[in-house]
Amino acid sequence: MGKTIRKNLFALNLFLAFAVVVCITPQAFAGGKVYKMGLSLAITGPTSDAGNPYSKGVEDYFNYVNDTKLLGDDKIECMIRDDQYQTAVTKRNFEDFLDQGIVFYLNYSTGSTLGLKRDFEEVQIPVLPASFHAGNVEDSHYIFLPIASYSEQVVSLSEYVVNNHKGDKPKVAMFIHPSAFGRGPVGDVEKSIAAGLNMEIVEVVEHGKDLDNTAMLQRLMSKNVQYVICQTIQSPVATMIKDAARLGISANAFGESGKITFLGAHYTGGNDLIDLAGDASENFFWITSYTITSEPGPGTDFQLSLAKKYGRDDKAANSHNYANGIMVAQVATEVVRRAKEKGLDISKKTLHDELNAMNGDNAYQPPTTVGPVTYSSTDRAGVDSLQIYAVKEGVFRKVGEPITSQYMKKIK
Amino acid sequence: MKIIRFFLTKCSGDRYIAMSYFFQIVISGVVVGSIYALAALGLVLVYKSSRVANFAHGQIIAAGAFITYALTVWASIPVYISFVLSMLITFCLAWSVERIFLRRLIGEPIISVIMVTIGLASILDGLIYLTPFGTENFSFPSFFPQEPIMVGGVSISWTQLVGVIITFILIGGFSWFFKKSTVGISMRAVSDDQFASMSVGISVPGVFGLAWATAGLSAAAAGCIIGNITGLNFDTLHSFGIVVFPVVILGGLDSILGAVVAGIIMGLIQQFAGGYIDGNWGLNGTGEVLPYIILLIILLIKPHGLFGIHEIERV
Structure with missing residues (x-):
């Protein structure tokens, strides 16, 4: 009797040990x-x-x-x-x-x-x-x-502005998020200008939760700003470009005289911007390193x-x-x-x-x-190439070939 | 508009530009201020009747905008009908919220009720995050003419104009309601003294429910207008529940007229700061800060806000 119990216990232990191994380490098998x-x-x-x-x-x-x-x-x-x-x-x-x-x-x-x-x-x-x-x-x-980096994106956009602007030194305003995320690239753009990038930063605007950007846009127009480079998220950009469209100051093509061309870094653009701003997003220039489905x-x-x-x-x-x-x-x-x-x-x-x-x-x-x-x-920045896209007829389209920043190398 | 046209016809050249710039800022300030006032109205209505600051107001603003969008785009209901329906739905939603969560807190310390509204904001956040509206961006289909109304170089969009008109209709309606209607007077009575109101037969729970419901209704209207301006982004929309707190405090927590005046003051300060101060003398972002500085100064002089009631308690 005692022997039978011992045998049964041994069998039970064996079974339990096997079950534990099977349950805990399936990958081993x-x-x-x-x-x-x-x-x-x-x-x-x-x-x-x-x-x-x-x-x-x-x-x-x-x-x-x-x-x-x-x-x-x-x-x-x-x-x-x-x-x-x-x-x-x-x-x-x-x-x-x-x-x-x-x-x-x-x-x-x-x-x-x-x-x-x-x-x-x-x-x-x-x-x-x-x-x-x-x-x-x-x-x-x-x-x-x-x-x-955002800095490289914004400096690349600045270089694009300088290379494609017709006329005197382009006047640029920066529209940024009130945080390290927004402020970070401003210093690098200023360093690029000091290193020879031929443009003028007229103003750096840190946005709030604005329902109407009329005053700001008119102020920029009064200072002959031709380009606004944005480093923020889509929502404030959408409100701004809607106001600009209402005021009739959005450029219909890059660098249109007497109007403002809007550009932005990675998190300002994409389909979310089109979803928020609708038709006002037309001719918004956006830079990123990603391919996009449009x-x-x-x-x-x-x-x-x-x-x-x-x-x-x-x-x-x-x-x-x-x-x-x-x-x-x-x-x-x-x-x-x-x-x-x-x-x-x-x-x-x-x-x-x-x-x-x-x-x-x-x-x-x-x-x-x-x-x-x-x-x-x-x-430790992965993809160095950047692609500029612009909204044409409601979708982002490629503008030229991928670019890399020249001035970021100079100021590093 | 006639005043603007009159002034502008008297100007020429640079002076014309300066004047149109000035009037544009005035118009923008009034528009922004009116929308602030509309968004603040719900806070005032709840406070006026129950002495509670509702921290879930922003979520109700967002819900109103999303309901209008869903009815218009997904259910293909004409936007004007969707707008009215969304106000009715948020009316019922806010009433239900009061009935389920807040009714049982009648007579409890105000701080308890305020804490419940903070919890309520989290619950509403969670519910909205379960829908596509929580994490996706949308915009209302264009239903107003895209071309702005131009008067002598001053522009106002149809969305803004309609927003201002709706604001003044609702605020006028609520002012009349509180001053002249029996229910409105009952609400003011409950606000003054719940026990005295009950002793004369006013249903305090009913009044609270109605206050929340009407606040929900005005929040939906505000949400639709703000959503039309900024696009439908949950973070942006619900933040207006907090953004308008200074307006309510400046106007006096329980004054509808105060909300309107304070809203317009705030809007004008923001726009004038943005138009004349920012970008000069190395200053920036004053449009965000200046309203708070002025708020502090006014509160030093008038601690109960511009139109708030100064209560004297005799013991």
Whole structure:
């Protein structure tokens, strides 16, 4: 009797041990590893019009990587959490991700990237934020901008103005967000002017929650301003260009005499601007490093097919922020793939090393950008090429070929 | 407009430009101020009857704009009908909010009620984030002529003009309602003394419900007008619930006339600062700061606002 009980207990223990092994380590049987990553961003709250499609891009691309076995049997598990644009919540999310063993982190806002910079240094984790603020990479070894910084975007727009303006020195006003995000590029434009860029900044306007920009626009007209370069988000730009259209001072073509041509950096444009401003967005010039679906190509075909595969609506599918999310996920996947290919363990350090080695022949060309991603220990802005688009008949159209800033090299 | 035309015909050359610039700023100030007043009206209505500052007002403004858009674009209802329907829907919505969340707080400390409105703002935020309006941008289809109305170099858009007209119709209507109608007088009585009002047979809960409902109605109107100007972005729209707080404080928390006067003062200060001060002498952003400085100065002289009631409590 006693022997039978012992036998039964032994069998039960064996079964339990087997069950534990099967439940806890399915990957061991599948032969694959799971690499954990984290993304904290504003899926709701301020700027969620950008954050929401961005999160969908990240989520869909990592699902695509796992579903199509881009990393063989290995998988990427990216935890995505809403921080409602609150740095305190971002920090909490990040710390929780660390506890769960992430090897790569995707951040979002300028404020939280600057706020967590020391934390990133301390834990030595590679970070790709959605913010392109040049200050993010200062005194940091672990933050990598996906594309050219806001400074580079705004200086490139300034160079475009100078190169295409007819007549005397162009008079420019800057319309900026009242924060580090908005103010950052102003200094670099001023340095470019000091370095020989032939234009005059007549005024720098920090906007508020304006219902009517008539006074400001008339003031700019009285000072013969010909171009307004915007570094902010879409909503205040939409209100301003609607007012300009009402006052009849919007240029119908670039540089039209006696009128104002409006231009803007990455987060001022895209379909969201057209949605907000309607017809007033016509002839708005916008710069970014992303391909957009109104100018179809292999990159946008991939973007649309991905959105279709994972059941996204048209608005998300055609958003440049969705492309932005796909792109950062692509870069994160690519460094894992490269490290794996070299037989390295996937860790924060190896992924950081792979990012730093992403240059020259090792540059990475994601389909969703207009140029290759290049990083090194001294260059942590990914895509240097920028494409200017302008709204024509209700959609953004390419203006010329991709450009890179000449003056940013001079003032660095 | 006749005054503007008269003045402008007396001017010529640079003086004409300077005068049209001046009048343009005046018109813009009045327009912006009127819209502030309309957005502030809901706050005043709730405060006037229940002494509560409603921190969920911005969310109701946004909801009104989104309901109008959904009815117009998704249900293909003509915009004018959608506008009226959205006011009726927010009327019912705000009444329901009061009935469900706030009715049971009658008699409780005011701070408790205010905290509930803050919680309510979070709940409404969450509900709106469940819809596409929470994270996507939209704009109303054009239903007014695109060409602005021009008078001697001064322009005003149809949206702005209609906004001002609606503001004054609603404010005129509410002023009459509070002064002349039995229900309006009951609301003022409840505001003065809930227990005394109950003792003469006024239904205090009914008055509170009506105050919230009418505030919802005016918020929808404000939301539609602001949404038409800025585009439909949730962050932008609900922030106006807070942006107009200085207007309400300056006018006197319980004064409809005060909201109008303070709104226009704020609008004019912003526009004049933007037109004449910003960009000169190294100054910038004064249009954002100056209204608050003037608000502080006026409150030092008149602590209850321009038209607020100075209550004397005898014990």
